[in-house]
Amino acid sequence: MNIEQSMALFREKCNQHGLKITPQRTAIxxxxxxxxxxxxxxxxxxxxxxxxxxxxFDTVYRTLLSFSQMGIVNVVEGYxxxxxxxxxxxxxxxxxxxxxxEIIDFSSESLDCIEIPQELQNRFKIVNKRVVxxxxxxxxSK
Amino acid sequence: MNIEQSMALFREKCNQHGLKITPQRTAIxxxxxxxxxxxxxxxxxxxxxxxxxxxxFDTVYRTLLSFSQMGIVNVVEGYxxxxxxxxxxxxxxxxxxxxxxEIIDFSSESLDCIEIPQELQNRFKIVNKRVVxxxxxxxxSK
DNA sequence: TTACTATATAGTAATGATTCTTATTTAGCA
DNA sequence: TGCTAAATAAGAATCATTACTATATAGTAA
Numbered sequence: 453m454n455i456e457q458s459m460a461l462f463r464e465k466c467n468q469h470g471l472k473i474t475p476q477r478t479a480i481x482x483x484x485x486x487x488x489x490x491x492x493x494x495x496x497x498x499x500x501x502x503x504x505x506x507x508x509f510d511t512v513y514r515t516l517l518s519f520s521q522m523g524i525v526n527v528v529e530g531y532x533x534x535x536x537x538x539x540x541x542x543x544x545x546x547x548x549x550x551x552x553x554e555i556i557d558f559s560s561e562s563l564d565c566i567e568i569p570q571e572l573q574n575r576f577k578i579v580n581k582r583v584v585x586x587x588x589x590x591x592x593s594k
Numbered sequence: 595m596n597i598e599q600s601m602a603l604f605r606e607k608c609n610q611h612g613l614k615i616t617p618q619r620t621a622i623x624x625x626x627x628x629x630x631x632x633x634x635x636x637x638x639x640x641x642x643x644x645x646x647x648x649x650x651f652d653t654v655y656r657t658l659l660s661f662s663q664m665g666i667v668n669v670v671e672g673y674x675x676x677x678x679x680x681x682x683x684x685x686x687x688x689x690x691x692x693x694x695x696e697i698i699d700f701s702s703e704s705l706d707c708i709e710i711p712q713e714l715q716n717r718f719k720i721v722n723k724r725v726v727x728x729x730x731x732x733x734x735s736k
Numbered sequence: 737t738t739a740c741t742a743t744a745t746a747g748t749a750a751t752g753a754t755t756c757t758t759a760t761t762t763a764g765c766a
Numbered sequence: 767t768g769c770t771a772a773a774t775a776a777g778a779a780t781c782a783t784t785a786c787t788a789t790a791t792a793g794t795a796a
Contacts, residue, residue, distance in 0.1 A: 472743060472792050494782080508746045513783070515744095529671035529690075529726060534782060547718055560711050566725065569702050576689055577735045580728040583708065584671060587721040614763050614772065636753085650775045655754070657773095676753060743792080750785070761774070766767100 458485045458539075465522050479503055480515045481524070490528050490536045490555045528555055529584060545582055549589035556589060600627045600681075607664050621645055622657045623666070632670050632678045632697045670697055671726060687724055691731035698731060 453461075462481045466473050483499050484491075491499075497512040516537055519525040526538040528546065533553065540557060543564050547556045563583045572578070587593075595603075604623045608615050625641050626633075633641075639654040658679055661667040668680040670688065675695065682699060685706050689698045705725045714720070729735075 470743090474744065474792070476745070492782090506746065508748085509782095510747085510784080511745055527673045529673060531669040531671060531677065535673065547714070547720075549718075550721065558714060560714075562709065562711070566708055567704065568727065569704065572689070572700060572702075572727070575732050576691075576727065577730040578689075578727050579692065579730075582726050582728075584724050584726050585710065585714070585718065585720050585722065586724075588719040590717050593719045612772090616763070616773065618774075634753095648775065650777090651753095652755080652776085653774055737796100739796080740794085741792105742794100743790105745790070746788095748786085750783100752781100752783075754779100754781075756779070757777090759775095761772105762770105763772080764770095766769080 455482070455485060462524060465524050469518075469522050471518060471522075476500075476504060476507055476511055477515055480512060481519065484516070484519070484525055484537065484539045487537075487539060490538050492534045492536050494534070496537070529582075530555075543582070545584070547585045547587070547589065549592055550586055552589060552592050554589055597624070597627060604666060607666050611660075611664050613660060613664070618642075618646060618649055618653055619657055622654060623661065626658070626661070626667055626679065626681045629679075629681055632680050634676045634678050636676070638679070671724075672697070685722075685724070687726070689727045689729070689731065691734055692728055694731060694734050696731055 459478075459482065462478070463473055466477070471477070479500055480496065483496060487496070489495070493509070493513045493516055496516065497507070497509050500507055500512055516525065520527050520537065523541065526541055528536045528538045530536055530548075530553075536555065538557075544557050544559045545563055547558060548554075549556070560583075566581070566583070568578060568581060601620075601624065604620070605615055608619070613619070621642055622638065625638060629638070631637070635651070635655045635658055638658065639649070639651050642649055642654055658667065662669050662679065665683065668683055670678045670680045672678055672690075672695075678697065680699075686699050686701045687705055689700060690696075691698070708723070708725070710720060710723060
């Protein structure tokens with residue numbers, strides 16, 4: 453999905469959920485789409501504040517939460533550090549470095565289609581499935 | 595693994611890592627082993643403080659972190675809420691409820707042996723692999 | 737276009753979790 | 767039994783998140 457398409461999806465989803473399309477929201481979403489690093493709220497705030505010097509941290513924070521509720525960004529699983537967000541909403545998987553805490557996306561067709569036991573599908577309403585690997589990333593294992 | 599065995603492992607690992615076996619550490623580990631609910635630091639503190647009325651939150655917190663560094667408990671993946679710990683260090687998987695945030699363990703032999711692409715094994719030093727499902731738990735989907 | 741209204745925002749304060757500091761205590765060795 | 771490095775308790779500091787409120791604005795309807 454390119455930026456144009458992402459922005460169109462953004463506007464559509466905002467309308468669907470009755471959210472107004474404000475310059476702040478637009479900028480936050482656009483910056484999020486460009487992000488390749490699972491930024492935290494503060495990371496995003498640092499980037500947005502260059503464009504909107506008066507924007508408040510709270511606005512960025514609330515906006516990212518709305519986005520995640522609307523399903524146009526994801527909250528990445530972590531280990532009790534600050535929240536981190538992911539603009540990639542297609543099925544993918546994560547490697548997490550136990551040393552530098554970097555979260556690295558990867559995709560794998562074979563992992564995409566792992567079979568969830570029927571018993572679990574009956575018990576839970578499953579929205580998302582993902583493989584999470586932990587260990588040392590290429591930089592840290594040197 | 596029963597409690598006796600867990601406590602033996604605990605003492606062995608402490609010796610291995612040069613940690614002293616204090617009554618506080620012993621109590622924290624024992625309480626952790628009994629826990630079936632991925633407790634947070636504060637949950638554990640509330641339980642321990644009944645036995646050691648003077649124990650400090652910080653001691654519980656530091657102790658749990660040491661345990662996770664020693665590999666005798668795990669930190670559970672979450673979404674930016676407080677840290678939660680898991681005494682189950684054998685391979686298992688997690689279902690996480692998007693509504694009540696409960697984390698439910700499950701095991702599945704077929705999921706235990708999913709194949710990680712060779713490319714990733716070359717790139718990273720993989721210590722742990724796990725399937726994480728998100729959705730609504732049985733209670734919340736009613 | 738303009739006026740209206742519900743929603744969004746900025747600024748700031750409050751809360752909650754984690755981590756640090758320091759004086760005191762203690763486990764484990766000699 | 768005494769010694770010493772490590773551990774603890776208590777409280778303070780830091781950092782992330784969330785709440786509050788007055789003002790501003792997007793989007794609708796005249």
